[in-house]
Amino acid sequence: MDERWAIAAEEGGGAVLARLQPDGQPAGHILHEPDLAAAVGSRPQVTRWVWRSSAEIYPRLLASGVRVDRCYDIENTEGLLLGHAGRLGEPRSLAAAWARLTGAPVPPDPPARAAVPGEQSSLFEIQEEPVAFEALLQVYADQLRRHGDAEHPERMRLLTASESSGMLVAAEMDRAGLPWSETVHRELLAELLGERFGGSGEPRRLTELADEVSAAFGHRVRPDLPADVLKAFKNAGYQVKTTRRWELETLDHPAVAPLIEYKKLYRIYTANGWSWLHDWVHDGRFRPGFLPGGTVSGRWVTNGGGGLQIPKVIRRAVVADPGWSLVVADASQLEPRILAAISRDPALMKVAGDSGDLYKAVSDEAFAGNRDMAKLAVLGAIYGQTSGDGLKNLAMLRKRFPRAVAYVDDAARAGEEGRLVRTWLGRTCPPSGAPLDAATLEGPPADEPTPDSRHARARGRFTRNFVVQGSAADWALLMLAALRQALAPLKAELVFFQHDEVIVHCPTEEAEAVSTAIQAASDLAGTLTFGPTPTRFAFTTATVQNYADAK
DNA sequence: GACTAACGCATA
DNA sequence: ATAATATGCGTTAGTC
Numbered sequence: 001m002d003e004r005w006a007i008a009a010e011e012g013g014g015a016v017l018a019r020l021q022p023d024g025q026p027a028g029h030i031l032h033e034p035d036l037a038a039a040v041g042s043r044p045q046v047t048r049w050v051w052r053s054s055a056e057i058y059p060r061l062l063a064s065g066v067r068v069d070r071c072y073d074i075e076n077t078e079g080l081l082l083g084h085a086g087r088l089g090e091p092r093s094l095a096a097a098w099a100r101l102t103g104a105p106v107p108p109d110p111p112a113r114a115a116v117p118g119e120q121s122s123l124f125e126i127q128e129e130p131v132a133f134e135a136l137l138q139v140y141a142d143q144l145r146r147h148g149d150a151e152h153p154e155r156m157r158l159l160t161a162s163e164s165s166g167m168l169v170a171a172e173m174d175r176a177g178l179p180w181s182e183t184v185h186r187e188l189l190a191e192l193l194g195e196r197f198g199g200s201g202e203p204r205r206l207t208e209l210a211d212e213v214s215a216a217f218g219h220r221v222r223p224d225l226p227a228d229v230l231k232a233f234k235n236a237g238y239q240v241k242t243t244r245r246w247e248l249e250t251l252d253h254p255a256v257a258p259l260i261e262y263k264k265l266y267r268i269y270t271a272n273g274w275s276w277l278h279d280w281v282h283d284g285r286f287r288p289g290f291l292p293g294g295t296v297s298g299r300w301v302t303n304g305g306g307g308l309q310i311p312k313v314i315r316r317a318v319v320a321d322p323g324w325s326l327v328v329a330d331a332s333q334l335e336p337r338i339l340a341a342i343s344r345d346p347a348l349m350k351v352a353g354d355s356g357d358l359y360k361a362v363s364d365e366a367f368a369g370n371r372d373m374a375k376l377a378v379l380g381a382i383y384g385q386t387s388g389d390g391l392k393n394l395a396m397l398r399k400r401f402p403r404a405v406a407y408v409d410d411a412a413r414a415g416e417e418g419r420l421v422r423t424w425l426g427r428t429c430p431p432s433g434a435p436l437d438a439a440t441l442e443g444p445p446a447d448e449p450t451p452d453s454r455h456a457r458a459r460g461r462f463t464r465n466f467v468v469q470g471s472a473a474d475w476a477l478l479m480l481a482a483l484r485q486a487l488a489p490l491k492a493e494l495v496f497f498q499h500d501e502v503i504v505h506c507p508t509e510e511a512e513a514v515s516t517a518i519q520a521a522s523d524l525a526g527t528l529t530f531g532p533t534p535t536r537f538a539f540t541t542a543t544v545q546n547y548a549d550a551k
Numbered sequence: 552g553a554c555t556a557a558c559g560c561a562t563a
Numbered sequence: 564a565t566a567a568t569a570t571g572c573g574t575t576a577g578t579c
Contacts, residue, residue: 224574224575225575225576226557226558226559227575227576242558242559243559244558244559244560245559245560245565246564246565247565263559263560264560266574267559267560267573270572270573270574271560271561271572271573272561295569295570296569297569297570299563299569304571304572305571305572306561306562306571306572307571308561308562308570308571309560309561309562309563309570309571309572310561310562311560311561311562312561330563334563335563335568372564376564379567379568382567383566383568384567384568385566385567390566390567461567461568462568462569464568465567465568465569466568468568469563469568469569498562498563499562499563499569499570500563501563
């Protein structure tokens with residue numbers, strides 16, 4: 001039984017709410033109640049809550065111990081609908097949507113507040129003037145109609161529903177937090193970097209390595225200043241253009257080894273050192289501030305602390321609670337499988353129908369068993385390779401998997417021509433900024449590319465990748481939604497999500513059930529997103545005490 | 552002091 | 564196998 005209610009927070013902790021008819025209009029009286037969380041918590045029969053912003057409301061509900069099954073996030077949906085209509089970038093607040101509906105001047109979105117370490121996810125909340133409840137009801141009804149204007153209305157409904165669900169997942173993950181051992185982290189820092197001068201100065205190891213670098217050059221060189229390092233190498237007779245690690249590695253000079261070690265440790269020191277620990281880890285939990293759909297392609301971002309860039313060495317600090325385990329699962333070779341599902345290339349679907357090594361299967365099919373070649377060709381197709389040996393491999397791929405390559409080629413061409421490009425469910429890549437003239441588009445891969453043609457080509461690589469990466473993000477939303485539902489009766493908690501990888505923290509006795517639930521969620525997401533497809537989305541799962549042991 | 556660009560590197 | 568996609572973020576140097 002579908003029972004929808006709309007709700008909005010009122011001053012002083014109260015709420016205004018109303019039951020809705022299927023068309024979004026209120027089904028009865030509009031109620032005012034003194035306690036927002038109680039208003040929701042006392043209505044467990046409600047199947048979907050319609051509200052302005054999950055980031056505004058849901059952390060408050062969670063803080064009161066109230067969870068909801070489903071929601072409909074009006075401002076998030078407004079962004080997706082605007083994007084689909086090629087109007088990404090227009091204000092997406094409820095107030096703006098209401099103004100567009102009534103013909104009033106459209107207010108710009110308030111600027112997002114800067115990240116504040118340790119604060120709960122409500123920091124994403126758009127701070128704006130309260131809008132009448134009537135506006136919320138009317139904008140909701142209007143959005144329901146606008147879904148019908150989409151190229152694939154059913155897919156669009158799936159997209160907005162699943163991203164609303166993603167908002168719930170994000171708030172719940174931030175509430176739970178990733179278990180983080182401050183002790184292990186400090187031990188790790190001491191082991192890698194040594195003690196700090198005066199307890200808070202530069203770590204001993206960095207000072208030593210900087211001295212080694214200077215000694216190797218015979219004069220003072222500061223390794224954290226690229227200009228300094230470049231000059232030193234040039235004076236020593238080495239031609240280098242940058243101080244990037246892979247370029248330095250080609251040089252035969254005694255400064256190289258300590259320099260590379262310095263860069264590695266310096267990165268850890270600045271990005272995940274003592275200050276990071278102080279700022280971002282509290283009460284044994286790291287809360288990255290997940291934001292679903294934070295990128296154009298629909299990938300999530302985090303609001304602070306570099307939550308999606310936790311270096312592998314630092315993962316030793318992610319430790320399950322006593323008696324609990326971490327179920328770490330990543331979707332294997334996700335992007336080529338997504339390409340199979342969206343392109344419906346028969347040969348690629350066939351190899352993606354097996355959960356084994358996809359690149360090996362592709363190599364058997366088209367590259368005489370050379371897996372490296374096959375992998376390069378597939379990645380080249382997805383990323384838009386422009387040079388190198390891979391091009392030859394790409395030609396072979398095109399021959400054996402024509403529909404798959406045509407799919408991304410079409411996306412690239414659409415991008416180069418400035419047309420809209422969409423993911424499978426309808427998330428839309430905004431049109432390119434600079435319009436391109438016909439000559440630019442026709443122009444052959446000129447010997448000397450014009451800025452416009454370079455721009456068009458870069459655009460094409462972007463949109464080529466967008467359809468795959470973005471459709472993977474579509475799939476991931478449905479996978480998370482299904483997993484969240486499956487975990488609801490357990491003690492297990494989703495605590496981390498990173499593009500194609502999830503971590504569930506659970507009592508050890510639940511680990512097996514969790515692993516099963518993850519694969520089931522993956523299978524369900526495949527069917528829900530793409531319809532019946534032979535493509536398998538296999539998860540590689542490890543149950544560990546320590547994140548570092550998962551790989 | 553606030554802001555930005557360029558750089559470099561961590562993740563998928 | 565650092566070529567190609569997407570990000571976040573901390574540093575320094577330069578500008579206002």
